[in-house]
Amino acid sequence: MWGLEDDMFDEFERARRQLEQAPARGRPTALRTTGAGSFPPVNVGASAEQVDIYFFMAGVEPQRLELTVQQNLLVLAGERLSAVPEQAQLHRHERGVGPFQRMVTLPEDVDPEQVSAVYRNGLLHVTLKRRATVRPRQIPVQ
Numbered sequence: 557m558w559g560l561e562d563d564m565f566d567e568f569e570r571a572r573r574q575l576e577q578a579p580a581r582g583r584p585t586a587l588r589t590t591g592a593g594s595f596p597p598v599n600v601g602a603s604a605e606q607v608d609i610y611f612f613m614a615g616v617e618p619q620r621l622e623l624t625v626q627q628n629l630l631v632l633a634g635e636r637l638s639a640v641p642e643q644a645q646l647h648r649h650e651r652g653v654g655p656f657q658r659m660v661t662l663p664e665d666v667d668p669e670q671v672s673a674v675y676r677n678g679l680l681h682v683t684l685k686r687r688a689t690v691r692p693r694q695i696p697v698q
Contacts (some may be wrong), residue, residue, distance in 0.1 A: 614678030
């Protein structure tokens with residue numbers, strides 16, 4: 557009986573060690589760390605009238621952003637510059653800098669001609685209206 561339980565706990569211990577070693581194989585090292593291609597973080601919400609996309613990117617200058625819609629794909633490209641002087645010697649560097657690109661697949665009923673974007677306090681809010689022909693409408697029953 558003990559042999560089976562010992563084997564089971566050995567397996568759990570082996571799995572725990574593998575998870576601890578995961579950061580060394582290029583995986584995120586902290587709960588809030590994200591992998592490559594995931595900056596800026598994004599939230600997407602939708603209603604019957606529109607799709608709202610929120611990009612969180614503190615420290616990015618709005619003139620360094622390019623936003624495009626092509627077919628059913630929204631593409632945000634830009635660059636985050638370093639806030640640290642070049643001659644500074646860093647002892648720890650957690651904030652990424654440089655160019656980035658993020659793509660969001662859009663529903664097919666989004667109207668690419670009805671897009672607005674507002675950037676304020678590190679938050680880019682993109683609103684895409686849905687085509688009026690596909691919006692649900694109330695039909696009165698007589």
